[in-house]
Amino acid sequence: MSAISINLISGRTIQQGVAMEGGKEKDKYRKACGIIEMDNEDFKKLGVMKNTNVEVTSAYGSVVVKAIEATQGPHPGVAFIPMGPWANTVVSDETYSTGMPTFKGTPVTIEPAPDKQVLPTIKLMRYNCWGEEQ
Amino acid sequence: MDTVTLTMKMQPELYMEAETISPDQFAAKSSEEIGALPVYMGNEHHTLSDFFDISGNPGKTAADTKIVVSGDLTKVKYIGMKMTGGEVEVLGSPDMYVGAWMAGGTIRVKGNVDSFCGMGMTGGELLIDGNAKNYLGAAYRGDWRGMQGGRIVVGGNAGSDLALFMRGGEIIVNGNVDVHVATHAEGGTVVIKGNAKSRVGGQMVKGDIYVLGEIERMMPSYKYIGDEEIQADGISGTYQVWIGDLGERHGKRKGETIYGKIYLKVKDTGKAAESVRAARKIRLSDDQKKQIKDAFAGKEPGVQEVRAFISDTFGIDIKPMQVSRFIDEMRRKE
Amino acid sequence: MTKTISDVICPFCGTLCDDLVVTVSDDGTKLLDVENACAIGAEKFLHSQASDRVTRPRMLQEDGSAVEVSYDEAIEYTAQLLAKAKKPLMYGWSSTSCEAQSVGSEIAEQVGAIIDNTAAVCHGTTLVAVQNVGIPSCTLGEVKNRADRIIFWGCNPAHAHPRHMSRYSIFPRGYFTGKGHKNRKLIVVDPRTTDTSSLADIHLQVEQGADYELLQALRAAVRGQELTGDIIAGVPKAKVYESAELLKSGRFGVIFFGMGVTQSLGKDHNIDAAIMLTKDLNEYTKFSIIAMRGHYNVTGSGQVLGWQFGFPYSVDLSRGFARYNPGETGSIELLKRKEADAIMVLGSDPGAHFPIRCVREIANLPSVCIDPHITPTSEICKLHVPVAFVGVEVGGNCYRMDNVPIDSRKVVEPPEGMMTDEEFLRAVNTRITEIKAA
Amino acid sequence: MADEYIIRNGHVYDPKQGIKGDVMDICIADGKIVSKVSGKAKEIDATGKTVMAGAVEIHAHVAGPKVNEGRNYRPEDKLFTCKATGKTRMEGGFSIPTTFRTGYNYARMGYTTVMEAAMPPLYARHVHEEIKDTPIVDQGAYPVFGNNWFVFEYLKNNEETNVNAYISWLLRVTKGYALKLVNPGGSEAWGWGKNCDGVHDPVPYFDITPAEIMTGLMKANEQLGLPHSIHVHTNNLGNPGNFETTLDTFRLTEGVKPNNKFGREQVFHHTHVQFHSYGGDNWGNFESKAKEIMSYVNQNKNITIDLGCVTLDETTTMTADGPFEHHLTELNHLKWANLDVELETSSGIVPYVYSPDIKVCAIQWAIGLELGLLAKDPMRTYITTDHPNAGPFTRYPRVFGWLMDAKYRNERLSTFKHSEKVNDATSLGSLDREITLYELAQMTRAGPAKALGLTNMCGGLAPGMDADVSVYNINADRLDGASIEKAFSSADQVFKSGVLVVDNNEIVAEPAKRTFWVDVKVPENKQVERDVAMKFLKYYSMNLGNYEVSDHFAPHPYVIEVDAS
Known part of the structure; x- marks a missing residue:
């Protein structure tokens, strides 16, 4: 097991859309968005099984999500977290003075974190904002 | 050329808009009149003298007026906007829109x-x-x-x-x-x-x-x-x-x-x-790494911040990806 | 007995489908079924029926718990917060009606606020690009009736706008397009293979963040110029030429683009180049370009702000007249730079969709969140005001991604005693007038 | 109950009653002009001032999708043009002002009725939303018909009753006021990147010509007896040599007689004729054909026109003539917005700088004024700038100055960089006519009101008419350009339906404004109902059930009912 560096993008998925409209505080939303989609090749490099929790870290923050195999692929070297609080914990807030953060194209490192949990929405928010206990 | 000196005496609570700091606005005014010129903070109106000590006198026209501004100007926008002549010397690091739409004269920013x-x-x-x-x-x-x-x-x-x-x-x-x-x-x-x-x-x-x-x-x-x-x-x-x-x-x-x-x-x-294309890989020495770590101890710096620091301090430019990895490294070691 | 309501507008995405059929109970209090909607739209309608829905305002306490308060208290709190602030930010507006947005503008004028919508993190850079180079565009019906060349650039309608391809872009048969899908050539530009790219005649798997290079190369290729390099932004040069020829040979083409370009490196420049490509292609054939707008009424907010203040988003009213520069007056910059001193959020969820640094700033400011549901934003704001659900429990005008206005319908009653956002805003506006007069 | 007012001792100009500057009092009660008021009436002293009816704008682009796109895509139009007023809603914009500024500025100039010149039916809801947010002035909007697929098919098949039924339906569901035609056929051709350059060029795939479209709709308009005639921007706008297309268009009206109960005498209104009066065959030998155009207009009483005067400003052009805007962006390389609307129309927007240093711009300026000065019947020739195309409407007072003061006009003419070439290409320098205050009232009040079929309602000061009144600080003794511009830019007092809305040059009230629309009754027509349902199902992107503009978009409607059943 070792850390890998990868380019992170975020965006919509239909599961994210459905879960979002069904209630962001619900567990379904965590399951739809608290994930990172990676390619087989990248799984091999990382040396973990699919559906393992990983810690994603960028210059902007760090978050635990579940690594799953990309449903839409292949795209080695590019990982995808659906738009939502998990992605936003690590995406780049650099705007180049356009007002728009760089939601797509943040360099991140991924490390296995099988013992850490993917936080539910509200807990994640509170932890991120006020450092409340996990 | 006559000189007016503005020294910041109070930091604004929010960002301040001070397009009135311009030789065109100051020319031929008394220091009371200059002090009464408006500056804006959000939806509030204030005057220059609320934030600055003002000394000296302007010339009759913009062209023979020099303004020296000093203090922590990081929350001051629009210095020298639309100026047509004269001089503005800024001893500090002002915020956005310095010299926006300027048509003449000189602005020198020391920061x-x-x-x-x-x-x-x-x-x-x-x-x-x-x-x-x-x-x-x-x-x-x-x-x-x-x-x-x-x-x-x-x-x-x-x-x-x-x-x-x-x-x-x-x-x-x-x-x-x-x-x-x-x-x-x-x-x-x-x-x-x-x-x-x-x-x-x-x-x-x-x-x-x-x-x-x-x-x-x-x-x-x-x-x-x-x-x-x-x-x-x-x-x-x-x-x-x-x-x-x-x-x-x-x-x-x-x-x-x-x-x-x-x-x-x-x-x-x-x-x-x-x-063209070939990106030369620059390595940071351990000493340099330590300097960076110390500078950002206890902070959560962004990539651009660290990159700017590296560029300013060591005069080298490294790729954001490399900076990002370095920040990760720092964090992991903490 | 049940009632069936047809021609219902879906308040999810900018596709703004208006052919839904909704079945409700005879007394109009329960929504029983939704037909024709995509999975997301159906979920949105059904969510209004959730049994655990919050129906009264809640105030966040020191210990992190939330205490129910009356609407009157919520109105007072909101009015005081806005009236006292020196530079309040009023953000959101994309999931509400134009009528409510209009009341929001009145409040923003009164308190000298910055009013911004979700274009800030969505198609804001598109609007900037349009300001730089214009936009040759058309309505979605034109695409249906005429288009034989379709490009999806940096967007994935199969996931984000599920009915777009069947209603307007790929499958429908229109006046001049009787053969439907068969006579349409599809190019998808995406760094990933996606469920949309799998339908494409050509998939240009662009290197992530290099759309600008690819677009300018395409433009040069359309002009018959020689390109430098064998692989252009991850795409073989030959494929760039092939794509250019395919585009020029059509009779009517359209580029749809999404977050893949607005949020990647280059941002407005990517769209700028895509618009210029469209303009160039009009020298050979007919071409249009349409932004795949996200929220169902983010376009409407841009329209309302446009006719009232002259700018589509990030409008700064603090000086008594409207100013605009998203790199300064946009919500992300304001929060990052700590320029605002209070925030009101309505019809959006920055808590879930802003970068973490900005979310933290919201959590630290005096704040109000007006939203039908519990969201990450409602949980970090000092006050959460639940309101009736626009497009389901209250009607109002909305604008589709091609700026076509459609009046959304009320299909079911909101839970008893709940205010609509328009009513709540009017009450706040009245109260602010009183505070300011005192 | 509205206040009573008496405006004392002003010089009154009212072509409706033939009053030419007589000193008299104007009385207002219950929102109307009355012959006398009670002792409680408030007095306005207009001694030495000019009193006219509220002015009527017959053609301007002030509301709707392309206007708003123009606003949104030109942030630079708002740079340094805005000030805090604190009293009214915030105002912004120069060439395309916000809705609030639009309403206030018209009112400040003494305008009280403003027609939006082009409403794409699919976007009618948007137009009405903006009208609702434009304070003070009464408004109506002209839905575009000239590139509509239903119209094409019915006209091609000579199905007159179906055309009439469709017109009646579309006016009702869009809450529209009159039939607008823009580049008939050409805007549809633009759907394929093509155009119709002349009135006999067939429309691709539809087997009909612009001439047939114009003739067909003109006849339908008279059969239905609508308040306004068809309102036309013909083919080939803005090109050297296009005056022949314009004359071809005019000739279509020969022998057609007006039929209506509204006192309207024309069967055809041609808009912004300045853009249609060009000679030469390239920009090098570009010249004025104002004389040829006006000699035709002067002789044919069934035509009215408006001028479209160039004001020499940086402005924003916008028209439902999609191909023209593409042509323009190819010329000046400035940002181009285009919007094609399914089954109905197209449109485009391009910023434009009318520089006095550019020969063509100066000639265009001259042509607009020539047309006005060559008009023999001011009741049929109306002053516009085709706002914002030839210049913003806020420049009307300057145009008045040029038309009313030959010296002022010639000073401008002689200081152009290419003034000699302008003199060669136009006859403006040889025209010494000065429009009088009475003629101005004809060209801005009584005339447009009559052409719109509103002659008994506005544009005049006869008892019983709506009390729309403007008081200007000027009189016939001092009609120099600068004074004219100053006085007409900012009226001393303006009344809208009896409410004092401008006092001492400032907005003081914003009463509810009305939306005019026309409801024509025709016999039930199942065929058209079926056709509409079928086309919506197959070709529109919106459901028929969501197309009609519901009543809350026009909260204060003024519906003109016409019975053609």
Whole structure:
């Protein structure tokens, strides 16, 4: 097991859309968005099984999500977290003075974190904002 | 020339808009009148004297008025906006829009400036000793008339969108620049003495860009047409000449198509072509790493922040990806 | 007995489908079924029926718990917060009606606020690009009736706008397009293979963040110019030329683009180049370009702000007249730079969709969140005001991604005693007038 | 109950009653002009001032999708043009002002009725939303018919009753006021990147010509007896040599007689004729054909026109003539917005700088004024700038100055960079006519009101009419250009339906404004109902059930009912 560096993008998925409209505080939303989609090749490099929790870290923050195999692929070297609080914990807030953060194209490192949990929405928010206990 | 000195005595709670700090506004006024000039903070109106100690007297006209501003100016916007003459000396690092739409006179900033400085400038000189952020000498949103005249000199680095929609005048950057240089330019000259990244001269119709360092990634819509012996801001040498942007429309003069031109300095080794694209990997020494760690101890710095620090302190530019990894490394070691 | 309501508008995405059929109970209090909607739209309608829905305002306490308060108290709190602030930010507006947005503008004028919508993190850079180079565009019906060349650039309608391809872009048969899908050539530009790209005739798997280079190369190729390099932004040069020829040979083409370009490196410049490509192609054939707008009424907010203040988003009213520069007055910059001193959020969820640094700033400011549901934003704001659900429990005008206005319908009653956002805003506006007069 | 007012001792100009500057009092009660008021009436002293009816704008682009796109895509139009007023809603914009500024500025100039010149039916809801947010002035909007697929098919098949039924339906569901035609056929051709350059060029795939479209709709308009005639911007706008297309268009009206109960005498209104009066065959030998155009207009009483005067400003052009805007962006390379609307129309927007240093711009300026000065019947020739195309409406007072003061006009003419070439290409320098205050009232009040079929309601000061009144600080003794411009830019007092809305040059009230629309009754027509249902199902992107503009978009409607059943 070792850390890998990868380019992170975020965006919509239909599961994210459905879960979002069904209630962001619900567990379904965590399951739809608290994930990172990676390619087989990248799984091999990382040396973990699919559906393992990983810690994603960028210059902007760090978050635990579940690594799953990309449903839409292949795209080695590019990982995808659906738009939502998990992605936003690590995406780049650099705007180049356009007002728009760089939601797509943040360099991140991924490390296995099988013992850490993917936080539910509200807990994640509170932890991120006020450092409340996990 | 008569001088008025403004010394900041109170930090504004929010950001402050002070377009009244301009020789045109000060000229022929008493110091009471100057002190009563409005500054704005959010939806509140204040006066200059609420925030600054004011001494000295202005000249009769803008041209014979000098203003010296000092203090922590990081929350002061619009210094020297629309000025037409005289001098402004800024002893500090002001926020956005320094010298925006200026038409004449000189502004010298001893520190750094934020974004949108020299926007829509038509004349005069804007001299920045430190770094400038994004949209330096650019056009206001939607305007096809960016910088049209005058001169901007940056001692350090400049950010992205330098010289957007430039139509005339000259910008010299002694350090490096970020992405998008002279996009949509239809005239003017940009000299970059350090390195550039990508999107140099994108959508340029006309104008000249000189790069004395390297370009990390040349636009695929530029074409190399040969070498020339020329001078750029007094630095002579062999330069590769690239024309473009071939994706853009171009006018003709005397039957000949006029392109935008990028002049890329050929290194003393006689090589330049490889410098395009080839990103040289720079390693930080342990000592340098320690300095950076100390500088940001207990903070959560962004990539650009750390990168700027590295560039300022050690004079080297490393790729954001590398900086990002370094930050990760720092964090993991904590 | 049940009632069936047809021609119902879906308040999810900018596709703004207006052919839904909704079945409700005879007394109009229960929504029983939704037909014709995509999975997301159906979920949105059904969510209004959730049994655990919050129906009264809640105030966040020191210990992190939430205490129910009356609407009157919520109105007072909101009015005081806005009236006292020096530079309040009023953000959101994309999931509400134009009528409510209009009241929001009145409040913003009164308190000298910055009013911004979700274009800030969505198609804001598109609007900037349009300001720089214009936009040759058309309505979605034109695409249906005429288009034989379709490009999806940096967007994935199969996931984000599920009915777009069947209603307007790929499958429908229109006046001049009787053969439907068969006569349409599809190019998808995406760094990933996606469920949309799998339908494409050509998939340009662009290197992530290099769309600008690819677009300018395409433009040069359309002009018959030689390109530098064998691989252009991850795409073989030959494929760039092939794509250019395919585009020029069509009779009517359209580029749809999304977050893949607005949020990647270059941002407005990517769209700028895509618009210029469209303009160039009009010298050979007919071409249009349409932004795949996200929220169902983010376009409407841009329209309302446009006719009232002259700018589509990030409008700064603090000086008594409207100013605009998203790199300064945009919500992300304001929060990052700590320029605002209070925030009101309505019809959006920045808590879930802003970068973490900005979310933290919201959590630290005096704040109000007006939203029908519990969201990450509602949980970090000092006050959460639940309101009736626009497009389901209250009607109002909305604008589709091609700026076509459609009046959304009320299909079911909101839970008893709940205010609509328009009513709540009017009450706040009245109260602010009183505070300012005092 | 509205206040009573008496405006004392002003010089009154009212072509409706033939009053030419007589000193008299105007009385207002219950929102109407009355012959006398009670002792409680508030007095306005208009001694030495000019009193006219509220002015009527017959053609301007002030509301709707392209206007708003123009606003949104030109932030630079708002740069340094805005100030805090604190009293009214915030105002912004120069060439395309916000809705609030639009309403206030018209009111400040003494305008009280403003027609939006082009409403795409699919976007009617948007137009009405903006009208609702434009304070003070009464408004109506002209839905575009000239590139509509239903119209094409019915006209091609000579199905007159179906055309009439469709017109009636579309006016009702869009809450529209009159039939607008823009580049008939050409805007549809633009759907394929093509155009119709002349009135006999067939429309691709539809087997019909612009001439047939114009003739067909003109006849339908008279059969239905609508208040306004068809309102036309013909083919080939803005091109050298296009005056022949314009004359071809005019000739289509020969022998057609007006039929209506509204006192309207024309069967055809041609808008912004300045853009249609060009000679030469390229920009080098570009010249004025104002004389040829006006000699035709002067002789044919069934035609009215408006001028479209160039004001020499940086402005924003916008029209439902999609191909023209593409042509323009190819000329000036400035940002181009285009919007094609399914089954109905197209449109485009391009910023434009009318520079006095450019020969063509100066000639265009001259042509607009020539047309006005060559008009023999001011009741049929109306002053416009085709706002914002030839210049913003806020420049009307300057145009009045040029028309009313020959010296002022000639000073401008002689200081152009290419003034000699302008003199060669136009006859403006030889025209010494000065429009009088009475003629001005004809060209801005009584005339447009009559052409719109509103002659008994507005544009005049006869008892019983709506009390729309403007008081200007000027009189016949001092009609120099600068004074004219100053006085008409900012009226001393303006009344809208009896409410004092401008006092001492400032907005003081914003009463409810009305939306005018026309409801024509025709016999039930199942065929058209079926056709509409079928086309919506197959070709529109919106459901028929969501197309009609519901009543809350026009909260204060004024519906003009016409019975053609």
